[in-house]
Amino acid sequence: MSLRGAVLVCGALLCGxxxxxxxxxxxxxxxxxxxxAxxxHxxxAxxxxxxxxAxxxxxxxxxxxxxxxxxxxxxxxxxxxxxxxxxxxxxxxxxxxxDNAAAxxxxxxxxxxxxxxxxxxxGNDGGNGAxxxxxxxxxVSCFSCHASAGGDDNRSLPNNVSxxxxxxxxxxxPVTNASFYAWTNWGGRFDTQWSLPLAVAENVRIMxxxxxxxxxxxxxxxxxxxxxxxxxxLDPSLAGDAGDASRFPLAGKPKAAATDPDGPWETMxxxxxxxxxxxxxxxxxxxxxxxxxxxxxxxxxxxFLAGDDAAISDAAKRGLKVFLGKxxxxxxxxxxxxxxxxxxxxxxxxxxxxVPAVDLGRYADLxxxxxxxxxxxxxxxxxxxxxxxxxxxxxxxxMGQFRTKSLRGIGQSAPYMHxxxxxxxxxxxxxxxxxxxxxxxxGTLDARIHSLGLSTAEKADLxxxxxxxxxxxxxxxxxxxxxx
Numbered sequence: 025m026s027l028r029g030a031v032l033v034c035g036a037l038l039c040g041x042x043x044x045x046x047x048x049x050x051x052x053x054x055x056x057x058x059x060x061a062x063x064x065h066x067x068x069a070x071x072x073x074x075x076x077x078a079x080x081x082x083x084x085x086x087x088x089x090x091x092x093x094x095x096x097x098x099x100x101x102x103x104x105x106x107x108x109x110x111x112x113x114x115x116x117x118x119x120x121x122x123d124n125a126a127a128x129x130x131x132x133x134x135x136x137x138x139x140x141x142x143x144x145x146x147g148n149d150g151g152n153g154a155x156x157x158x159x160x161x162x163x164v165s166c167f168s169c170h171a172s173a174g175g176d177d178n179r180s181l182p183n184n185v186s187x188x189x190x191x192x193x194x195x196x197x198p199v200t201n202a203s204f205y206a207w208t209n210w211g212g213r214f215d216t217q218w219s220l221p222l223a224v225a226e227n228v229r230i231m232x233x234x235x236x237x238x239x240x241x242x243x244x245x246x247x248x249x250x251x252x253x254x255x256x257x258l259d260p261s262l263a264g265d266a267g268d269a270s271r272f273p274l275a276g277k278p279k280a281a282a283t284d285p286d287g288p289w290e291t292m293x294x295x296x297x298x299x300x301x302x303x304x305x306x307x308x309x310x311x312x313x314x315x316x317x318x319x320x321x322x323x324x325x326x327x328f329l330a331g332d333d334a335a336i337s338d339a340a341k342r343g344l345k346v347f348l349g350k351x352x353x354x355x356x357x358x359x360x361x362x363x364x365x366x367x368x369x370x371x372x373x374x375x376x377x378x379v380p381a382v383d384l385g386r387y388a389d390l391x392x393x394x395x396x397x398x399x400x401x402x403x404x405x406x407x408x409x410x411x412x413x414x415x416x417x418x419x420x421x422x423m424g425q426f427r428t429k430s431l432r433g434i435g436q437s438a439p440y441m442h443x444x445x446x447x448x449x450x451x452x453x454x455x456x457x458x459x460x461x462x463x464x465x466x467g468t469l470d471a472r473i474h475s476l477g478l479s480t481a482e483k484a485d486l487x488x489x490x491x492x493x494x495x496x497x498x499x500x501x502x503x504x505x506x507x508x
Contacts, residue, residue: 095341101329103348108329110321110360110432110495113203117407118216118400119309121253122316129506130249131314134307137507138165140225140241142232145190153179154187164188164231166221166311167505173497174437175200175318184376184444188230193380195444198437200498201430203316204361206412210426210442211389212367215412216405218312219398222304226277234277235304236289242303245508254306259299271296301397305404317502320433320495328492336492343489346482351456353486355472362431362493368470369424371461372441379443384464386425390418423467435491449487457483 096104121127138155139162147158156163169186172178177196180187186196194210208214214223225233242250243262251257261268276288289297325344327335336344347353358364367386374381393413398404400412426442440446446455455461459475478486 095338096345100345100348103354104344105329107354107358107360107362108326110201110204110319110326113316113319116203116216116218116312116316117410118405119218119312120406121306121309121313122218124253124313126249126253127310127313128317129314130246130253131310131312132502132504133246133249133506133508134221134311135166135314136505137241137245138162138168139245139507140231140233140237141165142189142228145228145232146187151181152187153181155179165507166224166231169196169230170199172198172436174198174433174494175202175498176437182377182444183439185378188227189232190229191378192227192229193383194442195439197429198433199315200318200320201361201432202318204430205363205427206365207367207427209389211385211387212427213389213393215393215400216312216398217315218305218308219396219400221308221311222398225307234275234289235300236273236276238307239272239300239303240274242307250303250306250310253310256302258303272300302404305398308398314502318498320498323432323495324492325489326495337488339485339488340492341489342482343485343487346478346486347489350482351476351478351486352472353456356428357431363428365428367422367425367427368472369421369463369467370426370455370473371424371463371469372426372443372445372455373461374443376443376445379445382464383442384423384467385442386427387418387420387422387467390416390422394418420466421468423465424463425467431490432493432495435494449490450483453478453483453486 116122141162141164143159143161144154144156144163145158146152146154147160148154148156155168168179169177169188176198177183177186180191180196183195185194186192197210202208203217205217206215208217208220214220222235225231225238226235239258240262243258247258259272260266261271263269271293273288273292276292278289279285279287292300324335324340328341347357356364356366356368369385374383393399394416396402400410401408434440434449438447438449440449440452446452456473457476457478460469460473463469
């Protein structure tokens with residue numbers, strides 16, 4: 025039987041074989057593997073690399089080339105085919121404007137707009153990468169923490185936690201290919217992509233703005249764009265010279281605690297607060313539509329599986345063998361996005377410059393998600409009956425859990441882990457090779473984390489493979505600052 029035929033047979037045999045499992049910090053999300061960047065997860069030995077069901081169809085392409093076949097078995101190649109190619113961006117029924125081209129165009133303008141950010145608490149000292157002088161306003165945009173080739177933070181220095189208007193507790197995650205996740209941010213603080221910008225804009229450590237400022241920004245700079253997209257036009261009373269302009273103060277957001285004194289937001293009529301919240305949700309949905317366009321495909325790994333044997337080196341092919349087998353990486357880094365969309369406690373230590381002493385991950389983030397009026401079950405969702413949050417409740421097992429980070433683009437998104445604890449892929453591999461670390465009190469180390477016993481050569485090969493997951497650069501037009 026030919027190698028290609030063997031792959032087809034093996035692909036059919038793999039149907040039904042599956043890997044384990046199916047995740048505010050900071051900014052829009054740097055770096056890597058909350059759920060296991062390099063290796064350290066069981067459930068993915070050779071044939072069981074990813075969830076079953078797609079094996080027959082996906083594995084049925086080319087075998088990956090004759091040289092690949094001399095290093096990789098037919099079963100390993102079939103398992104690899106379950107992780108390529110990257111499919112279409114999944115639908116988002118909670119955002120009726122997710123694939124609206126005009127919404128994406130507006131979203132790009134808002135993504136790059138710095139004008140509505142608040143005063144910097146931390147100014148540029150010549151070495152920290154801050155966007156201006158302390159007290160300066162209008163210097164931070166969404167792009168500010170996602171300006172690298174992979175869409176993560178390469179500006180903040182030292183690059184452990186990201187610096188917006190102040191230092192946050194985590195490293196900004198890449199926005200490239202972020203639309204493939206079911207949960208957004210390291211701890212799954214958001215269950216939709218469009219709800220993330222809402223928290224980012226008002227976070228005092230990131231943009232330090234308010235929803236009223238966003239509403240006025242849209243009216244003053246993007247009114248025609250907004251009104252052409254959304255069914256309810258912006259309220260004319262948002263104009264500064266309107267006779268009843270006092271209905272909409274220039275700045276304000278809900279107070280943080282019920283015991284805090286009332287601010288401008290609390291003095292507003294309930295109906296006007298609802299109007300602003302709807303505008304604010306639409307702001308997020310426009311940015312979400314733009315983010316869905318930030319997709320990088322055609323990595324060397326994909327080209328190899330499509331038949332270009334020379335697309336990756338022999339070292340990378342050996343590394344793929346480690347990834348699927350001894351390294352047990354595919355147990356969590358499964359599927360075409362190389363992420364299982366689950367949350368895992370790995371015991372990554374809270375060390376590094378300005379890294380907080382404690383970060384409970386999913387355990388800390390879930391209450392805010394469930395309480396948010398902008399979650400997928402809320403009034404501003406376009407599919408509140410989607411059921412994504414049904415039965416979801418806080419549990420002690422969530423302590424120290426972080427979402428599995430996709431490995432696509434991993435070679436260009438250092439540093440790694442939720443607070444940049446590892447500066448290189450080699451350090452990440454070493455972390456998993458020794459069996460992770462200690463989880464917070466009350467938490468439980470993921471059962472798939474254990475020592476691997478990788479040799480020096482196997483570690484080098486695994487790193488070579490991971491670097492073949494960097495795809496094509498994003499179209500230049502999507503990275504233009506189109507703000508007004």
